[in-house]
Amino acid sequence: MKRKIAKSYEKLLEDVKGISLPPEEPWAKNVYWMYSVLVEDDYGLTRDELIKNYWEKNIETRPFFYPIHTLPPYKSRESHPVAEKLSKEGLNLPSFIELKKEEIERVTEIIRQ
Numbered sequence: 001m002k003r004k005i006a007k008s009y010e011k012l013l014e015d016v017k018g019i020s021l022p023p024e025e026p027w028a029k030n031v032y033w034m035y036s037v038l039v040e041d042d043y044g045l046t047r048d049e050l051i052k053n054y055w056e057k058n059i060e061t062r063p064f065f066y067p068i069h070t071l072p073p074y075k076s077r078e079s080h081p082v083a084e085k086l087s088k089e090g091l092n093l094p095s096f097i098e099l100k101k102e103e104i105e106r107v108t109e110i111i112r113q
Contacts, residue, residue, distance in 0.1 A: 009108065035094075057106075061092060
């Protein structure tokens with residue numbers, strides 16, 4: 001079911017400039033625990049602005065987790081630019097197992113606006 005949800009998202013979002021979809025390599029099979037996208041600079045809104053748009057329409061989305069090296073117990077002086085970029089741009093879209101086609105369409109309409 002999660003793969004079916006992911007394929008629906010992929011079909012509806014594949015042509016949206018500035019939104020990067022999760023890759024799937026031929027040698028691996030993604031289980032899509034969460035359906036995660038990256039909101040890149042050329043999208044036109046920041047990830048947080050997009051989250052706010054969802055919030056205003058009563059749709060819960062979640063940002064990516066904070067990079068571990070930024071949390072107090074693991075605070076490091078090193079920079080990890082890839083982890084920091086992913087954390088800043090990453091957005092988890094609704095992907096619960098009972099998500100309906102109409103709900104996926106509503107979620108994607110907001111990104112496409």
